[in-house]
Amino acid sequence: MDPHRCSLVLVTGKGGVGKTTVAVALAGALEERGRRVLLLESDPRESAHELLAVAPSAGTVVSASDALHLLDLPPRRAADRVLEQRIALPGVMRRLRERELYRHFVEGCPGLGEMSLLEIARLALAGDGGLPRVDVVVLDAPASGHGRALLRAPALVAGAVVGGPIAAAATRLSKRIADPTRTAVVVVTLAEEMAVTESLELRAALRADPGVEVGLLAVNGLLPVVENVPRLSRWRRSEPAVELWVQRRAVQEAQLARLAAEWHGERVELPVLAERGRGLLRALTAHLSPALGAVGTGR
Numbered sequence: 001m002d003p004h005r006c007s008l009v010l011v012t013g014k015g016g017v018g019k020t021t022v023a024v025a026l027a028g029a030l031e032e033r034g035r036r037v038l039l040l041e042s043d044p045r046e047s048a049h050e051l052l053a054v055a056p057s058a059g060t061v062v063s064a065s066d067a068l069h070l071l072d073l074p075p076r077r078a079a080d081r082v083l084e085q086r087i088a089l090p091g092v093m094r095r096l097r098e099r100e101l102y103r104h105f106v107e108g109c110p111g112l113g114e115m116s117l118l119e120i121a122r123l124a125l126a127g128d129g130g131l132p133r134v135d136v137v138v139l140d141a142p143a144s145g146h147g148r149a150l151l152r153a154p155a156l157v158a159g160a161v162v163g164g165p166i167a168a169a170a171t172r173l174s175k176r177i178a179d180p181t182r183t184a185v186v187v188v189t190l191a192e193e194m195a196v197t198e199s200l201e202l203r204a205a206l207r208a209d210p211g212v213e214v215g216l217l218a219v220n221g222l223l224p225v226v227e228n229v230p231r232l233s234r235w236r237r238s239e240p241a242v243e244l245w246v247q248r249r250a251v252q253e254a255q256l257a258r259l260a261a262e263w264h265g266e267r268v269e270l271p272v273l274a275e276r277g278r279g280l281l282r283a284l285t286a287h288l289s290p291a292l293g294a295v296g297t298g299r
Contacts, residue, residue: 006184006296007125008118008176010139012147013188014198018220022188022270023140024051025284030297031068032285036134038124041072042117042142048072051281061132069132073120075113082116082169085129110160111153118154118173136297144202151177151185152210177212184215184295191219191252191259200262215295217267218288219259223249224271266294 011023020041027039038061041048046056049072052064057072064070073081117139120129127133141147154177158170177183185206189199199217206212223245259267268291273283 006180006182007135008121008137008139008183009186009295009297010141010147010151010183011186011188012141012144012150012202013218014190014195015143017188017190017195019143019188020047020140021051021280021284022186022218022220022288023138024048025281025288026186026292026295027068027138028281028285029289029292030136030138031065032289033292033297034067035136035297036067036132037069038121038132038134038137039068039070039140040117040121040124040137041070041140042074042078043072043140044074046072048140051277053278063132069134071120071124071131073117075117076107078116078120079113081129082119085123109157111149111156112166114150114153115157115170115173117150118177119169122173122176144198148202148205151206151212155210174210177210180213180215181296183212184297185212186216186218186295187214188218188220190221191255193251193255196255196258203263203265214265216291217259217263217265218270218291219256219267220270221272222252222256222269225249266291268294 009026011019011026013019020043023041024039027037030037039048039052041057046058048070049056049062052068052070054062054064054070056062057070059073059077060071062070120131121137121139123129124131124134124137141150154170154173158167158174161167161170187199187202189195203214206214256269268288270284270287273280275283
C-alpha cells in the first residue's frame, strides 16, 4: 500500500473486541504523524467521545484538536445528509422527509445508508459538505458481517439505482474501496477461539466479495506472561488468581499460534492495559504507531 495515498481506514471486527477503542487509537496515532483526521462513528450509542474527552457528536463535528475531529452519524442520518447535499434545497428536503415515499426509498434501497457513510468520508477528504478537510478518515465500521455489508454497499446501490448522482456516487465509491492505495481495512480481534474464527472468516468473505484485502489484524487485550508481572510472579502458582491468569494466557497463546499459521498478513499485538480514558488512548497509540505502514498511512 502506498503510504502517502491511503486516505480511508475502515475498522471492523467481532462485537466486544475493543473495535472502537482501536479506531480511536489509530486516529490518535495518525494525528501524531501530522495527518488531519476525521474519526467517523456510526453507532447511535456513541462511545468514541469518552476516550477523546470531548462532548458527544450527535451528528455534528466535534474537534478534539486542530487536527483530529469526531463525527457520529448512524447510516440513516448519513443518508439524509448526503441527499441534502445532493438536493441543496433545504426547504424541499424538509418537505421530502415528511413524506412516506421518502422513508420507503431510504429504508428500502439496499445499502443506501451504509454507502452514505462512505460518501460522508469522501466529502471530508474533499473538504466538501460543510466538513473540515482532512487527510485521512478512520471509519469505526459496524461489527464483522455488517462491516462487510458496508463495504459491499456501493455495488448494491449501483445495481439498484440507475443513472443520476446517487448511481454516480456509488460507482465512484466502489472504485475507491477496491483500490488498496486509497482504502485500508483493519480487523480487530481478541485471542479467543470464536473471535479468531470470525476474523478468519471475515477476511475470506471480504476477499471474495467485494474483493478487499485486510491490511492489518489488531489482536487486542493480550495478557502479559505471569513472570513479567512482578506482583504476580511473587505469588504461588496455586493461588486462584495466578492460576486463572496462567490459564487465560495459555488460551491466548494457542490462538496466537493459530493466527501465526493461518493469517498471512500484517499483525499487531495490543496488551491489556490498566489505563483508562486519555491514558489508555496514549498507551494504545504508542503500540499502534509502528503498524501504520501496514495500512498505508505511515509518514
